[in-house]
Structures are given as C-alpha cells and as structure tokens.
Amino acid sequence: MNTDELHELATAAKEAQTAFDHRIIVCSGTGCQSLQSEQVYESIEGELKSRGIGHRCSVVHGGCRGLCEAGPLVSVEPDHLLYQGVKTDDAPELVDSLDAAPVERLTLDVSIPFFSRQKKIVLEHNGMIDPESIESYMATGGYSTLVRILAELTPAQVIEQLTKSGLRGRGGAGYSTGLKWNTVAKAVANHRYVVCNGDEGDPGAFMDRSVMEDVPHQLIEGMLIAAYAVGADAGYLYVRAEYPLAVKRLRRAIRQAEKHGLLGHDICGTRFSFKLDIRLGAGAFVCGEETALIASIEGRRGTPRPRPPYPAAHGIWGYPTLINNVETFANIVPVLREGGEWFSTIGTERSKGTKVFALTGSVSHTGLIEVPMGITLREIVYEIGGLPPGKRFKAVQTGGPSGGCIPAEHLDIPVDYESLAQVGSFMGSGGMIVIDESACMVDVAKFFMEFCMSESCGKCIPCRVGTAEMYHLLDKITLGEATLDDLAMLEDLADVVKHSSLCGLGQGSPNPVVSTLRYFRSEYLAHIVDKTCPAGVCTIHQEVGV
C-alpha cells in the first residue's frame, strides 16, 4: 500500500457513497442494538427494496452518536437529519420523508447543548463510519496519516510531535504520553511490544467500548503509529470478554488491515513490520492495572507486581512494552494529522485536548460526551446533561472506584487532571455519575467499596483484608449499628490501605470513603449518632428498648 493506492481506494469508497441521493445510517452500537436497532435496519432495508429505490438510497451501519438514551438513533445524510427512538414500524414513514419534509415527531434537535457544547477529536467521525468496513474508514482519510508518517517522518519526529502536543494518558493517571513513548523507544532491546489496554471496567464507564466498537481502525492506526515510533514489531489488544461486539469488530478490522498490507511484514513497502493480536480479559477488574495485564497476556494469574521496573523497561516476557489506554491511542491519528501544536492549543495549561466521558446517573441526557479539557463540571452537569425536572443536584462522582464525589460547591472547577485531584477526586478513565438528593452518600461509598472488595486480587494484605473490613464497617453504618469508634477505625483503615497497598486498585479504593467523609460527614454522623438516613435510603435497625 502506498499513497496512490490508498487514495484510489478512498476515492472509490467515497464515490460509492455519493452515488446515492440519501444515505441512512443506523447506529449499531451496543446501546442502540439493545434497543433493536438491527431490526430497524432490516425494516428500512426491506422498505427500500420493496419500493425498488435501493439504487437511490442506501442503508448502512454506523457508530455511536453519543445520546444513547434516545436510541435507536438513525441519521440521514447528506440531509444532516437525526432521528431518535426509531421503531421498526417507522420505516415506511422514514422512507416516505426522504425527498419530502423530515418526520417531525422523531426528529432530534442537534442544536441542543448536549451536541453543541461538545468538541470531537477522539470521536471525530461521530458515528458516520461503518465500523465493519475498512473502506468506509478510508473514505474519510483513514490510514493516510500512517502512510504519510511512514514515508516522511522518522520515529523520533513522531515522538517529538506527540511531546509537543502535551497529550497525557487517558487511562486516568495522566502520565505524559510523549515521555512514555520516548522511554520505550530508548530502552535497549531487540524486540518491543505495544499494548492497548481495553479492559475498561469502572462502573458506569463505556467510552473505550464505544471507540473499539465504532472506529476499530482509528485505534489500530494509532497503535501502528505508536509501534513505528517506539520500534515495536508486535502488539496486543487486551479487551475484556464482556465486550463481544468490540471483540468481533476488532477481529474483523485486524483481518481487513492485514489484507490491505497495513498489518504484517514490510508495511507500505517499508522495513516496518507489526503483528497485532487480540487477548481477552477473563473478567477481572484488576487486569486493567498494567502489570496485572501483562501477567494476564503472558498466560499467568492476573495479579499486579511492584513497580519499578515499569513495563516501559520490563514488560511482556521481559521486553520493553508500551501500554496505553484505548482513548489515548484513538487520539494519536488526529494529533499526528493536525500536528502537536494544534492539539496543544486545546484544553488547559497542563491538560491538553479533550476527554470523553460516559455521563450517567441523574441527568436528562445520558450518553457519551467529548468535551475540551478545562470545561467546568457545572457546564457538563447542567448544560450538557441537564438535571431531570424536580431533581436537586448533590454530587458528581468521577474516576470510578478510585475516584471521589464532588459536591456542588466545587462545580465550577475546570475539568483537568490537577483540579480534579485537588478536590479529592480523580480524572480516571471517564465515568461520570451525577448523584441527586435522593441518594445516600454512605450508601454510594459502600457501593464502590463493595466493588473494590470483590475485585481485589487477594495478593497484598491491606487491599485483600482492608477493603473487606471497610465494607463491613460501612455496612454497619448504613444499618445504624455503628459507633463513633467504628468511624475512627474506618478512617484509620482508609489511611493504611491507601498508603500500603501494592497497586492502584488498593491505593485508590479508600477514595470514595475519604471524599464523602470530607464533604458529607454530616450524613455519616446522622447514621451513627441520630440513627437516621437523611436521604431515606438505608434501612436503619432500631434498637429494642431504647
């Protein structure tokens, strides 16, 4: 594959698309599929066929548009129409409307803040690409960045662009991506690995799933650029087995890329070779921790080991290994295509670019959003999400089980790595759960502690025993059976577990407790001293005879 061949393929794919007067794109993400978007696709296809207008209008699969809550979503191009909640019976009306006025009752207004306040870089294709077709990706310029880089840039220049961009790891910790790539590139070895961490497991988070399902080729192209930059010749996509659709589409995408000579030996006629394989996670949250992930790929029990040595120096089978999150790799193509300088103009001083969040909980618009770094939490919660009528905001939880709950008084902080850490939370991979007045914060803390307890691998004592002890104490509080001594013990344990655990799971597990104690201590005291649950969630055991 060279520039001309790629151009030819892309042009042919584009022409095939524009040959039709209309293109109906049915969302085929997991959210819409669970609302029967496949049947909607079939009924539209059947309608077009029975009317014999299949040559004028095509129906294709597309990716996620973000507003999962309003699915199944159907868009019509080039008319820029977006329909929500489409059912199989709506197919005739939809087809009727093609050359007439849009179907009013199904139309979704794309000028609402949910759409207009977003800035799309990772999700730049916005659901317009058929996830199962490499040609569809090529038609929008896919793989041209890779082909150009292989022809024009040295690996060092690629890393230089990335460093200039200021991109930081989207897995949560926010380590400089350029620096990480540089470390792997400089490690002395005759063999290196590139690994994509697709073991997304935070409760309420589905950003990575969406990227893997919608734009598998964008991910693969990003990994190829990474492999070229750090000098890797093999790589793994580590995907949790609970994402069958993502696995299926990534498998297909790898096969397609191999067929076009974009994966394998001597890619694009250069000396660069890269072999990519999929490894499935067997359902352990801890395997998202990079050293546990490596153990899992090697076929061992997925438990973390102390760092250093970091995987960048000592990774899979002892070779230097670059591990980045799905969203980080999905950023690579836009960054390298537009240049590091362009990327560094977006976001804040120390956090560049955008962040994809899975916005859930007590909001009118649940779904996937991509916002520039530096946007305030208030804008996300009130403008993009919007509180349901009659609900009062209480807190927003970010960072999953290692994150914290941020109360209303801090809603005006900008969303970036440092600000979130300052108020006791964590950027995390991008789960964002909005909590309203009807929730009990002790109960919320208990939920996350139960998650950590059952996901602890059991290797180190503070996490294995400490999370279980903390869970039991929280349970006691929610039952109204705890004393102030128990609260003191809970705080002591949080300190021990946070500082002495082996990996991030244990070290982060007390955060939901610590942050709710910081902002909602009165709720804990109400359970312990007054034996009441202010939100009315917990069933308090009344002592007999008191």
Add this chain to the structure above:
Amino acid sequence: MTRVFTLTIDDREATGREDETILQVARDHGITIPRLCQLDGLSNIGACRLCVVEVRGVPKLLPACTTFINEGMEVYTNSERLQKYRRTIIEMLFAEGNHICSVCVANGHCELQSMAIQLGVDHISLPYFYPKRTVDASHERYALDRNRCILCTRCVRVCAEIEGAHTWDLMARGSQTTVITDLHQPWGTSESCTSCGKCVQVCPTGALFEKGNAVGEMTKHNSFLKTLAEMRENDK
C-alpha cells in the same frame, strides 16, 4: 561489572551492590525489616507489605524486598507511621483467618506469632471475619489447614521455583483466595506432588504441617533453600 553504592538506612551509613535490595543491605548492616512473604532463595513478590519503607524523595512507600538500592538513597525503615501500618497489617491477618495459637501445631515456632510479638500487637481491634475454611488432610504425611493460611504463597513459589513441580497454586480472588493443589483436587490424590515436603518447611505458620505433631511440636527447617541456592549458583 557490578557497581557498589553508598546510602543511608535510618541515618546510618551503609554500602551495597547495585543488584541488592534494601532488605538485603539493611540486614547486612544489622537492621531487620519485618517481612512475611519474603524468604531468601525464593522470588520476591512484595505482597505482604510489612517491609514497606520510606525513601526520601519518593512519595509512595516502597517494599524493601523488591526495591534495589541506589547511590545516595535515604531509607527510613521504622518510623512511627510504618510501625502503625505494620501493626494494622498483622491485625488484618489475625482478623481474616482463624488463628488460635493455643491449639496450633506451630505455636512457639510461628512467624506470624513472633512478628506480632515483635511489632507489639497485643490485641486485635479489627472485627474478626470468622471465615469457614477447609482442611485437607488427604496426603499421607502432610496436612493443610486453610484456617491458618496467610496467603504468603511461599509454598506456591518453592514448589514451582525450587522443586519444579508446581503442585500448589491459588484459586479465586480477594478474601476468597485460597491455596490449592493441582486443579483443586485433594492433595493426597495429586499426581504432580513429589511429597518432598519443601512447602511444609517454608510455610511461616501452622497452615502446612507434618502429621503426627501435637500442639507446638511443628518446627520448620528451611536451611535447604540456602544450600540449594549455593549449589545452583556454583553449577552455573
């Protein structure tokens, strides 16, 4: 060529080779750092977290058994904070299992017990779990009492790394984790076990013991690890 570094441990000057860990160098200089999962001759896994130390300039606590020394390093092994963490970790082990010293074969020869005494753990304030755990006495010479197991995985490592049998492994996760033989078959029916007894000798508690011992009679002897390590080293 291996370099030699100078460093300070608890404000005392110390020297060591670059391939030595903080734990080794500290011991060479008469400073004992508490540990339970670490055992000379086996791989170091940094799991028990008793040996965590403070290193100036490093925000996180580091396990002394897996952290290599560096030039100019300032290590603190026994601050009040560390002592408190260690006592809590020992308490956690007692709360998690069913450790009744007075009826244990290893009473008086138990590393968990002596570590508790050494660290001044005189009572357990954490709530006990009282878990239901099983005993496997199907082997003709040895027995496993999971009530006393602290999951240090010394048995797993000695069996895989020294004996080369890999009879032992772990099953499940979190507080459900348990040591198993083969694919969770009774020890006595294990086809990979060579009955060498190394696992029994390295076990820090009375979880693994020789049958026929009464309370306090089970003493452990793991000097074979040192001898084997030296012989293998000479063989290279």
